[in-house]
Amino acid sequence: MDADREGSGRRRPRRAVAYAACGVVLLAGCASMPDSGDLRGVDATPRQDIQVRVFAMPPQEDAEPLDIVQGFLEALTSDDPNYETARRYLTGNATKLWQPGLSTTVLDDGPGASPTPSGDRERKEDTSFTLTGTRVAVVDEQQSYAPASGSYQETVHLVHDKKTKQWRIDRLPQGVVMGKSDFQRNYVSVNKYYFASNTKAATTPQTVAVADPVYVRERVDPMTQVVRSLLSGPTHWLDPAVRTRFPTGTALKKGVSSLTPDDRNILTVPLNDKARNVSPDRCEAMATQLLFTLHNLTPAVDTVELQVRGKQLCSADESDADGVATRGSVEQPQFLYFVDGEHRLVRIPAAPKGSSAKAEPVPGVLGEGARDLRSVAVSRDEHLAAGVGLDGKALYVGSMVSGGSLREPMLVSTGKTDTDRLTTPSWDAEGDLWVADRNPAAPRLLLFDEGVGEPLKVETPGLDGRIKDLRVAADGVRIALVVEKGGKQSLFVGRIEREAKTGDAQRVSVRELRSTTPDLEEVTTMSWAGDSRLVVVGRERGGVQQTRYVQVDGSTPEGPPPAALTGVKEIAASEDDEMPLVAYSEDGIVRLPSGEQWQKVDAKGTAPVYPG
Structure with missing residues (x-):
């Protein structure tokens, strides 16, 4: 996306940031949460070098409600794989109900947070804040991007826990929300590839490969994310015109949490039993889809090898893939x-x-x-x-x-x-x-x-x-x-x-x-x-x-x-x-x-x- 066009003069978010360059890792110091103020927005983090990683900070002891909201929103923009730190700002019940993967709402700038007017000024057990901003885009559950417009307005409700005596969020909108520059830093667009349903190139019997762009979190094992996304099938918009060669229900083998190519640039992809009985030609087409997709993400994969129950189904390199489909x-x-x-x-x-x-x-x-x-x-x-x-x-x-x-x-x-x-x-x-x-x-x-x-x-x-x-x-x-x-x-x-x-x-x-x-x-x-x-x-x-x-x-x-x-x-x-x-x-x-x-x-x- 475009380089960052930041808002003017808003408070910089306070986070721990790790810089990795030339084999040296430097850890920035942690800053305390703000302790005063009535109306603040979550600034969009300035566009950082691709090697910069941002880690979320947990809630401080006795933090005020606004600090809890601010810290939670900032934690959403970190590189925390499963939003574990963001969940520490929630009550136990809210943690169970919140589904961050349902959507990512992108705002022109970071969301503003202002107290919601309350008729009972004497109550101290709960409070609410209204999150506001201008919509730029929404990334849905399939990781498909769509431009959006209009105002964003959602409510976050907090309660004061009687046992811990700490403020925590107990009701919040599903998904995550962040400013445009944070989205640019956190996410990368990758083309998944499927095959055209009723189209073959006029000059060759090959199938035509069709790109299906999705956004994945750039520093949260993007290779595994995009493989899972490919296996789950095409996005709703493209689905009527394309087909996948993976059998319905195909997924990574249970227990596989990360995929990494070996020192020969071969990526082994263990699949569940749904792919066990595919033909050699179909297997090669499946490997082709993966290879086209991964080449769009990284040059570090030369060959894809598919396995079921520890046994190789097939493998495909670039020459094999180019014989299956054209792009x-x-x-x-x-x-x-x-x-x-x-x-x-x-x-x-x-x-x-x-x-x-x-x-x-x-x-x-x-x-x-x-x-x-x-x-x-x-x-x-x-x-x-x-x-x-x-x-x-x-x-x-x-x-x-x-x-x-x-x-x-x-x-x-x-x-x-x-x-x-x-x-x-x-x-x-x-x-x-x-x-x-x-x-x-x-x-x-x-x-x-x-x-x-x-x-x-x-x-x-x-x-x-x-x-x-x-x-x-x-x-x-x-x-x-x-x-x-x-x-x-x-x-x-x-x-x-x-x-x-x-x-x-x-x-x-x-x-x-x-x-x-x-x-x-x-x-x-x-x-x-x-x-x-x-x-x-x-x-x-x-x-x-x-x-x-x-x-x-x-x-x-x-x-x-x-x-x-x-x-x-x-x-x-x-x-x-x-x-x-x-x-x-x-x-x-x-x-x-x-x-x-x-x-x-x-x-x-x-x-x-x-x-x-």
Whole structure:
């Protein structure tokens, strides 16, 4: 997520912090709990180095109620694996009822705590505090992140124990709550991988792997957390479109509390008996899911070995896994494509070689200038190309082989203006072609099966507005849509569901659209930039244009945003993050090689795209 933007002038939380660096461990001294004051918030801890660990402090003797609330909230942001210290602020009954794993509520700043007004000022046995703040996001029981907004207000009730004569919390909201910067320090986003239910890559019989991002606690044995999360199944949003190869009920063997790779980078995963009788092929697919997932977390695992009752079921290394399933993030494109000053489809090598490269027309009719083009898309196998005419009316599809002839338009829009006609098209992993007709009289999302024939109208339940732009993910399971309504352009990600074909008919729908940039008032352009990441150009209300990365769940990934570039009109990225970011800006086509500044490619070029 973004670097910490802290609140101003609020009291720093007092905790014990351990710093581990260069093999030396330094323990910070413990500070006492505050002993005065009527209204305080739990400050979000400043963003720390990844090696910093924060340990909770137990309640002090004879601490006042506000100190108990404050100490409890601070303990929630520590690296205590099971919140044991936080539980020491609770009564015995509250400890039994409290379920911290149900949710994590993220606030813009740490929660404020103020006394709840009471009509009986003479009572000394109990008291209440109201926790307040502004919601940013919620991570649910499945560890799935979702942006949130509005005010947060929950009550914490305390009692004065007659035996111990200490204040303790006896009623509190379920889950945990913390400020945004504490969340950034405590949690890391990891892609779990499942297999697309009804999708195979058009160029290979392999199954397509789909990323399912979740947030796990970064310094609380994240490897074991993410393995447990993978075994428990996909998140609710993704579940209808993917499948797991693990049998229902598969879990870690009872008694296994932690997983660690050995000195050969082999991770042994002991499973319960639910996985005992799987076939070798299925076992290899299970190991592939684990290996893809763990590679997203750490480079320390080269091989995954599955065991049941102490006996090896199977193992898989990277070459085995790549033979089972394909991922967009490892499919390297050959070329970058764009429209040149003569409105032809041209290409240059995708990976920069030197400071400049001369664009050449692609083989086939779309590179010969038979039709003036304004936008294009190239199939993921780089064999077919689709182009929309200069006025936005007609969609053409042609082979990128010399000597072909241009067929009649696949689709013609009757929109009255060029902004009311066809969007830039997009190809999915199955070789199907997607495009939206923006005609206000009949707006629709269309799919051409393998890029030919009559278009299939895609159902879009819940879509509120008109599609301005679209990009299908390499997995063929998710689609990003820029939706325009009331002068505002918003980015949504929807789940693609394909029902089994009945004869020649098939129903395809895009469901459960999720907003990924709720803070942006205008989205100019976007592109997929990883298995679960997009690059977006837009602006906030009253702000200036900015380019940022965003996860499909609406969170902001770690790392810096792309280098600033003014006047961006279109942007293109590859799911393979080794490929440079490319944009059409005031300077024409420019690209951003890793570790360098933006470089001019073609002053007259427009509409850059990678395959997809």
